[in-house]
Structures are given as C-alpha cells and as structure tokens.
Amino acid sequence: MRIEVRSDCVLIDGYVNAVGRESKPIITPDGKCVEIIEPGAFKKGLERAEDVLLLLNHEKGKSYASQKSGTLKLCEDNIGLRASCTITDPEIIRKARNKELQGWSFGMYANSVHMEERADGLPRRHITDLDIFEVSLIDMRKSPCYAGTSVECRSDALYAETRASEFSDSEYIVPQPDYSEYEKRLKVLEEAT
Secondary structure, X not given: OEEEEOOOOEEEEEEEEEOOOEEOOEEEOOEEEEEEEOOOHHHHHHHHOOOOEEEEOOOOOOOOEEOOOOOEEEEEOOOEEEEEEEEOOHHHHXXXXXXXXXXXXXXXXXXXXXXXXXXXXXXXXXXXXXXXXXXXXXXXXXXXXXXXXXXXXXXXOEEEEEOEEEOOOOOXXXXXXXXXXXXXXXXXXXXXX
C-alpha cells in the first residue's frame, strides 16, 4: 500500500486483494477454510456495483470515499483488485501520518462458490463471482486476512462477508499434512518392484 500524506488529504493506492492467492484460515458461511478469489470475480462484481464505499475496519457508520463521488477508484487487473483513493478526513490523515494503516480488506456477497476438499482437512473455498459493496482500510485494531493486504455480518438471507479479523499477536498455524500412510504405501510399492 502506498500512502502519500499531504497537508489537507491523504492519497492511498494499493491492492485490496491479489486474485488466485490463498487467505489465512478464516470462518465463512461454508465453515473454516482458506479462500481464493478467482481472477475475474472482482471485475464481475465491479461491473454490477452501483457504488462501493471506503470504510475503516468495516465500520458502517462512516464512509471516507466512494466510487460515485470519484474519490475511490477500483479495478481488477492481472494482479488483483486495485484501489486508489483521496481522503480528506482528519482521522484517516492522522492514522496515515502515524503509520497506523496496515492494509486493506473488502466486503462482499459470494455468488458462486466451489469448495475443494484437501488432504490437510482444511478445505479451499474458490469464489468465482461476487458482489462487492465496500473496501476497508485496516488499522492496528484488525489484521488483514489476505497476505499483502473474518468478520461476518448477516444481511437478510445473504451473508455479507468481510475479510479482516481482530488483531492478534499470534500467527495462524496451518497444520502440516500427514503423509505417513502414503509414505508406507509408497515404500511397499518400491519394495515390490
């Protein structure tokens, strides 16, 4: 994330999410998993979006920029969802000056999901289509769920999903898969030949 603080505003540019990359383990409507936003999913969502708001930590009380106002620009390129915004709010300018902004997150409705079971027991959730309604700057109170950049709230029958979690000093530890049974089988096969 590139942050440029000026006297009366802050310009922020960076990637909200890199497509095709796994998240940290998160809790979703489909259970605990790692998640991948597939290329093209953000593009589809942005084409349908009437407006996307810029929030702080997914807090709905105040919007700091928006696509409609021209203060937030979003696009999906070959890396992922890129955001560029101009913010005049004193709180965000102060947080930028104090280096308290640590990443991005986003809020979405998942329209098309494919679950992939994996040997390590932690499924992979592929999202191929989504509706995006907000992107958030993440300060020191939360931690981005995607590297380089899960809280859930319910809205009617759909799950509005956001991609940041409460900040924690401990890192997520993904258990290593147990290949011992396969290694035994491989050894038997090798001995047989």
